[in-house]
Amino acid sequence: MRMTELSQRSGVPIPTIRYYIREGLLPSGQFTSPNQATYDDSHVRRLALIRAMVEVGEMSIAAVGKLFRHLETKGGDEFVTLGLVQYSLTRELSPSDDSDAVTRVRDLLDQLGWRVNDHNPARSVLATTVETLDRLGYDDLLGLLDRYAAAAHELAEAEVDLMLAREGLDNRAGAVVVTGVLGDAMLSALRRLAQEDVTARTLRPTKTTKTRSTSPRRKAAK
Amino acid sequence: MRMTELSQRSGVPIPTIRYYIREGLLPSGQFTSPNQATYDDSHVRRLALIRAMVEVGEMSIAAVGKLFRHLETKGGDEFVTLGLVQYSLTRELSPSDDSDAVTRVRDLLDQLGWRVNDHNPARSVLATTVETLDRLGYDDLLGLLDRYAAAAHELAEAEVDLMLAREGLDNRAGAVVVTGVLGDAMLSALRRLAQEDVTARTLRPTKTTKTRSTSPRRKAAK
Numbered sequence: 240m241r242m243t244e245l246s247q248r249s250g251v252p253i254p255t256i257r258y259y260i261r262e263g264l265l266p267s268g269q270f271t272s273p274n275q276a277t278y279d280d281s282h283v284r285r286l287a288l289i290r291a292m293v294e295v296g297e298m299s300i301a302a303v304g305k306l307f308r309h310l311e312t313k314g315g316d317e318f319v320t321l322g323l324v325q326y327s328l329t330r331e332l333s334p335s336d337d338s339d340a341v342t343r344v345r346d347l348l349d350q351l352g353w354r355v356n357d358h359n360p361a362r363s364v365l366a367t368t369v370e371t372l373d374r375l376g377y378d379d380l381l382g383l384l385d386r387y388a389a390a391a392h393e394l395a396e397a398e399v400d401l402m403l404a405r406e407g408l409d410n411r412a413g414a415v416v417v418t419g420v421l422g423d424a425m426l427s428a429l430r431r432l433a434q435e436d437v438t439a440r441t442l443r444p445t446k447t448t449k450t451r452s453t454s455p456r457r458k459a460a461k
Numbered sequence: 462m463r464m465t466e467l468s469q470r471s472g473v474p475i476p477t478i479r480y481y482i483r484e485g486l487l488p489s490g491q492f493t494s495p496n497q498a499t500y501d502d503s504h505v506r507r508l509a510l511i512r513a514m515v516e517v518g519e520m521s522i523a524a525v526g527k528l529f530r531h532l533e534t535k536g537g538d539e540f541v542t543l544g545l546v547q548y549s550l551t552r553e554l555s556p557s558d559d560s561d562a563v564t565r566v567r568d569l570l571d572q573l574g575w576r577v578n579d580h581n582p583a584r585s586v587l588a589t590t591v592e593t594l595d596r597l598g599y600d601d602l603l604g605l606l607d608r609y610a611a612a613a614h615e616l617a618e619a620e621v622d623l624m625l626a627r628e629g630l631d632n633r634a635g636a637v638v639v640t641g642v643l644g645d646a647m648l649s650a651l652r653r654l655a656q657e658d659v660t661a662r663t664l665r666p667t668k669t670t671k672t673r674s675t676s677p678r679r680k681a682a683k
Binding site: 284287288290291294295297317318321322325328329332348353354355356359361362364365367368369371372374375376377379380383384386387388390391392393394395396397398399401402403404413414415417418419421422423424425426427428429430431432433434435436437438439440441442443 | 506509510512513516517519539540543544547550551554570575576577578581583584586587589590591593594596597598599601602605606608609610612613614615616617618619620621623624625626635636637639640641643644645646647648649650651652653654655656657658659660661662663664665
């Protein structure tokens with residue numbers, strides 16, 4: 240297809256597509272003449288992935304570019320490449336130097352028995368969160384860390400199954416991006432909705448109607 | 462305490478503190494002379510909360526200001542105010558007009574029996590996510606929506622308990638902010654770490670050592 244059709248099918252304006260090509264986020268099309276190129280379905284899919292990372296995941300163009308460069312380094316170890324892709328989704332956050340939060344996170348991971356690389360940036364995000372909760376006096380939320388970890392691991396088992404069910408490094412890396420970025424957004428939204436439900440049931444219990452007599456809280460938490 | 466001490470104790474530079482006061486994010490101190498004011502612990506706590514929202518939650522100053530204005534509207538219904546505080550944490554995202562994702566989200570919430578206001582912006586975030594997954598061809602991840610919802614609801618029950626255990630609207634609103642913003646960051650980090658653990662166990666099973674013989678996956682998912 241031509242650029243015009245690529246823009247229509249992807250919903251991405253032509254100048255933005257040209258920008259992505261210049262920044263190395265999207266491969267050039269196949270040139271059929273010096274100023275005419277054709278594109279295929281792989282370009283449409285790549286554009287959708289870029290939009291998901293930029294719009295839903297709020298990733299910078301630089302971070303998206305870095306991610307795709309990991310994928311282009313062929314011949315590497317698949318586990319290492321998938322790890323680098325995942326790491327590039329995580330925004331760096333650093334706890335204060337004098338914080339013991341890094342040690343607390345290491346102890347938690349040891350206790351859970353999780354095998355996690357020392358360089359996974361999610362460690363420092365978790366440490367920064369722990370430090371901030373501590374500083375704000377929300378030790379009670381820190382008490383829920385084990386439950387958060389258990390929920391995260393249960394979901395991760397299903398997510399990794401889906402990822403490994405795909406063939407080829409590119410498709411598996413796509414799944415890492417999607418379960419990371421869209422999974423975060425989905426879970427965040429569902430938590431907000433669930434919190435409203437639980438709060439409504441507690442502060443406004445009288446509003447329960449007959450249609451909800453089948454104990455939806457228990458049903459939802461099953 | 463004086464401005465200098467407030468800056469030292471909060472770790473926030475004086476010009477930033479003055480900016481927050483100008484923007485209405487932080488109340489002025491008590492004036493002891495025309496150009497001398499004193500601050501107290503409530504200012505230190507408020508600054509920590511602002512930093513959590515801005516740095517961890519990546520909220521804009523405008524969004525933080527809007528949130529605090531909801532709290533200052535005294536005399537309103539507590540459930541409504543807490544809802545408005547929660548809504549202001551959610552970044553607006555809109556699915557395409559021709560998408561049936563909004564209906565799918567409504568059907569899901571009906572099926573779960575959750576009581577959620579039509580104006581909760583998390584509905585449109587979830588709809589946008591659903592639409593994007595659909596467009597990217599990740600229907601398999603959509604198949605996990607029920608498990609995500611169950612995990613979200615289980616965590617929400619614990620989070621709302623913590624929130625309601627606090628006294629007074631301000632402290633409860635603080636808990637809504639903290640469980641929202643820091644809870645999202647904590648869960649996102651834990652999901653990344655758990656995904657690496659599950660992937661390592663699947664792609665590199667030989668690396669399991671004796672110290673992890675107590676079936677950590679089962680333990681973590683307990």
